[in-house]
Amino acid sequence: MIKVGVLGSRGRMGAEVCRAVQGADDMELVAAVDQDDDREPLTAAEVVVDFTRPAVVMDNLKWCVDHGLHAVVGTTGFDPSRLDTVRSWLTGGKGPNVLIAPNFGIGAVLMMHFAQKAAPFFESVEIVELHHPNKVDAPSGTAYRTAELVAAARAEAGVAPPPDATTEEFDRARGADVDGIHVHAVRLSGAIAHQEVVLGGHGELFTIRHDSMNRESFMPGVLLAVRKVVDASDRLTVGIESLLGL
Numbered sequence: 001m002i003k004v005g006v007l008g009s010r011g012r013m014g015a016e017v018c019r020a021v022q023g024a025d026d027m028e029l030v031a032a033v034d035q036d037d038d039r040e041p042l043t044a045a046e047v048v049v050d051f052t053r054p055a056v057v058m059d060n061l062k063w064c065v066d067h068g069l070h071a072v073v074g075t076t077g078f079d080p081s082r083l084d085t086v087r088s089w090l091t092g093g094k095g096p097n098v099l100i101a102p103n104f105g106i107g108a109v110l111m112m113h114f115a116q117k118a119a120p121f122f123e124s125v126e127i128v129e130l131h132h133p134n135k136v137d138a139p140s141g142t143a144y145r146t147a148e149l150v151a152a153a154r155a156e157a158g159v160a161p162p163p164d165a166t167t168e169e170f171d172r173a174r175g176a177d178v179d180g181i182h183v184h185a186v187r188l189s190g191a192i193a194h195q196e197v198v199l200g201g202h203g204e205l206f207t208i209r210h211d212s213m214n215r216e217s218f219m220p221g222v223l224l225a226v227r228k229v230v231d232a233s234d235r236l237t238v239g240i241e242s243l244l245g246l
């Protein structure tokens with residue numbers, strides 16, 4: 001049995017993770033901790049799952065590493081500088097492992113993978129993400145990561161930046177620029193988590209779309225990460241692509 005603790009346990013995702021862990025034959029939920037709760041009960045866990053807020057996740061993660069607890073992190077906000085900081089905590093011999101994934105949905109991971117593959121073949125590419133209006137961060141972690149992957153794939157293939165003759169009359173009309181890729185964030189009542197990667201070439205458009213219809217859809221990926229993080233060969237894993245053999 002893998003002993004699991006959850007940080008952000010009263011949140012939308014944290015509560016779903018608690019249910020999923022309780023329903024898994026090979027896991028035991030030993031601690032459920034939210035804001036202002038004592039973190040000490042988490043020391044009974046082997047793996048801690050964090051779905052909290054970008055503003056607090058680094059402090060939580062440092063606490064887990066300092067206490068020798070493996071961590072699976074779904075909270076967003078991990079830019080390259082934050083990832084470097086986490087790497088700096090994980091030097092030295094054996095110690096806890098960390099897995100950080102912007103999206104645990106299997107289809108979302110495949111969407112990012114296919115977008116990365118397609119990006120060098122098209123002159124233009126933009127990302128549109130749509131989420132529920134209670135989401136505190138924008139653009140989404142998934143859109144940010146997709147843009148990074150798409151930009152890297154284009155740079156490696158020597159593809160020029162997407163053409164754009166816009167002279168901006170209104171601030172931010174073209175969305176956020178992540179590594180030269182435009183990302184548009186929509187917040188809509190009724191939405192959960194959705195993303196389109198729109199690619200344009202010579203006389204053709206190609207759209208890759210993924211829709212999360214509920215938060216249960218993220219749970220197979222979260223449980224897989226909990227099972228794999230303990231014996232991971234790398235101290236830090238980003239994304240669950242490698243766990244899926246991609």
Ligand SMILES: NC(=O)c1ccc[n+]([C@@H]2O[C@H](COP(=O)([O-])OP(=O)(O)OC[C@H]3O[C@@H](n4cnc5c(N)ncnc54)[C@H](O)[C@@H]3O)[C@@H](O)[C@H]2O)c1
Pocket residue numbers: 007008009010011012013014033034035036051052053054056060073074075076077101102103104105137141218
């Ligand atoms: N990786 C994925 O697949 C995935 C999927 C959905 C959401 N997310 C991300 O997960 C995060 C949480 O999303 P949500 O919709 O569950 O948010 P939420 O606001 O519903 O839940 C966050 C919870 O964290 C708690 N919290 C705040 N500070 C805390 C602290 N210091 N210690 C412990 N708990 C604390 C809050 O009280 C709240 O209960 C966001 O960053 C979101 O983007 C990731």
Ligand SMILES: O=C(O)C1=N[C@H](C(=O)O)CCC1
Pocket residue numbers: 076102103131132135136139140141142143192193
């Ligand atoms: O609901 C959220 O918040 C989500 N956050 C992640 C992101 O920012 O990409 C994953 C999708 C849902």
